[in-house]
Structure formats: structure tokens, C-alpha cells
Amino acid sequence: MVRHPDAPLTGGRAGLRRLARWWLAPLPAPPAALRRGPLRPGAFPSPLRSARLTSQLGIALGVAFAVCFLTGLLSHLIQHPPGWFSWPARPVWLYRLTQGVHVATGLASVPLLGVKLWSVYPRLFTWPPARSLAHAAERGSVAVLVAAALFQVVGGVLNISRWYAPMPFFFTTGHYWVGWLAAGALLVHIGVQLPVVTGALGRPAAPPPTVPPGPGPAGLSRRGLLTATAAAAGLITVTTLGQTVRPLSGLAVIAPRRPGVGPQRVPVNKTAAGAGVRAAALDPSYRLLVDGPGGHLSLDLAALNALPQYTAHLPIACVEGWSAAATWTGVRLRDLVTLVGADPGRTTVLVESLQAAGRYRASTVAPQLTADPLTLIALRLGGEPLHVDHGYPARLIAPNRPGVLQTKWIGRLTVGGPR
């Protein structure tokens, strides 16, 4: 289409230009009488704050958040697998590693986020609060990022401390969706701040500020602050890794679980009493029901013990970041599946607990894991019958599987059950 040279700019481009002008137009100045307290000029004199410090902390925090987000997303996919996703059964310790890294990077973010927020919080009192609508929107996106980051870190710490009272919502769902919110807000933030970061890190560090004469302690240097922050992040990581890595267990002073502490030297998340299954689990008339396309079995403990027994050395790897390896003995799931006339490599198994209610009373085993020789209906732990808190009379233990899916106190197996 040929436009007449004298025709006025109409439609699309002119409209966009008008929109941009409106968006970037200076807003009226707020009354100067409001400039008191933290809003007055020079309210935050610390010479430690600089674009360079904030940039360095931001990069460290960005890396920690990215690793934490990706490992968290992985954990979500493993627990709620969409059709395109499959999680391998080997190496048996992979989930232990990825979830340990998720919790460790989340905890390392606590001091990083604290110091980062300290380095920028004077900007809360920026004057004027909004120069333009674009500036206001940018500040709004930072508010979303800060709120989401705090929600994730505080919620995560409350969850691994098993202190659910301050969270009147289901933690896992909230943590998952706010994780996406934080990731999106972080991308916007990086996009907006990238020029500032490259500028601040591209030029040499500013010379140390000249200290005004007079008494007063020598201030902390930027390097000193960064070292202290890194040391705090490292210390938190080491002291929580101790809840998984046996040689570090003596250091696990802030971790809620320790390897080797618990019945049969394995930690417990939910006890039999807590799940309300103690009586049913200890009932001598216990039977494991197995329903399949070719038959139904009702097996008492003697019958289960009479089947071929296998031993596997597999970890319990809790989503809360602790994990413990143990030696389990019992019946292969695939043997039971074969007994009720199904092909283990082609069928899912719904594993249901004697526990009447609760989110983790049931789990589904995918075909690949059903056929795996290491997937056991365990009857023993470390050679002894399972402690009731570990799932006596029978519990599921499968390789490279999150702890929440290692169902305890099994009452029924439905072969070919819903995925």
C-alpha cells in the first residue's frame, strides 16, 4: 500500500508513540512536606551500599534462585508427572542429590536475600515515589519479586522445620505457584537491571569513601560484607547438609533431622500414631490385598515372608531435604504383579496405606518402576522387621523416588490402577 506523503500519521504507529509518551511522562511532584524520616535526603548514609555491592549480591542470589527453581520444578514434575515426563530409576541417589541441592540453595538464599534487601531497602523511600507510570510499574514488579522471594524462603524454612501453623494454605501448592511468580518477576528484574549491573561491574571499584574525621569505629568494607555473607551462606549449607551426609552429621545443628537418629537409625517424618494407623498396622489379622486383572490375593505376613525375598540398599529422600540410606528386604513388587496376572513393565500399581486419610496415604508406581528389580514391598529394615513408624507390616521402597511416594503401612495394591 502506498501512503500519500502528506497524509497524517494515523493508526498504529502514532497511537503507540502517544501511548509511550503518556507512559513515560513525568508525574506531578508530590508535596515536599512529606520528605521527613526515611524520605528526607541523606537518610541512609552507609557508604557500604553501592550498585557494585548490590550487583554482586544479585548475581549470587540469581544463581541460587535459578538452581533452587529448577530443582524444585524437577521435584514437582516427578511427583505430578505430565505425559511427556519420565524420571529414571537410576542412579538410585539422584533425587536425593537434586532435592538436597534444592533445600541447600534455598537455605543459602536466606543470608544472601537478607543482605541484598539491606543493600537496596533505602530505595523504598525513593523521591519522588514515582517519576512516571513506567517507573511505577517497574517498582511494582520489584515489590512482586521481593514478596515472592520472601514467601518462598520463609515458607520453605517453615516447611522443613515442620512448622505449618503460620501457613493456612497447602504449602506445596503455594510454593509451586509462587515459584513461577518469583521466576517471572526475576526475569523482568534482570531485564530492567542488566545495564546497571554491567555498568557497575564493568568499571573498577570506587575508591573507599573518605572517612569523615572524628571518632567512630572503622566501617566494614564491601569485601568484608561479601565475605561475611558468603560465610553465612556456606555455614548454613554445611550445617544442613549434615542431615544427609553422615560424616557431616555432627554439624547438623540447625537441621531438624539427623542421619542415624530415629527408630532403626532412620529418621521418621510421620509416625504411626501421627497417621492414626497404629492399631490397624499392629493388628494380627493384617492382610495385604492385591487386586489384578487375573486374580485377587489376600496375604498375611507369613505368606508374604514365604515369597522370594530380596534386599536393596536404597535411600529415603524426603522432599524436605533430609535423606537416609538403609538396607531394605522384602518382596519384589513385580513378583506380586505377575501373581495377579499382569505384565509388570506395562502396568501401573496404586499403592494404598492402611492410613484412612491424609495426602500421602497412597501413591502410584509407573510401569518402569513396577518392573524394576529394586522396587520392593519391604518387610524388613536393616534385617529386622520394620518398626511401626517405618511402615510395619509392609511399605513401599523404590529406587530414585521422593520420600512422599514411599508409602508406608500398605493395605492394598491395585494392579492396573489409575496413573
Ligand SMILES: Nc1nc2c(c(=O)[nH]1)N[C@H]1C(S)=C(S)[C@@H](COP(=O)(O)O)O[C@H]1N2
Ligand atoms: N502412609 C504414609 N506413608 C508415608 C507418609 C505418610 O504420611 N503416610 N510419609 C512419607 C514421607 S513424607 C516420607 S519422607 C517417608 C519417610 O519414611 P520413613 O518415615 O520410614 O523415614 O515416608 C512416606 N510414606
Ligand SMILES: [Mo]
Ligand atoms: Mo517426606
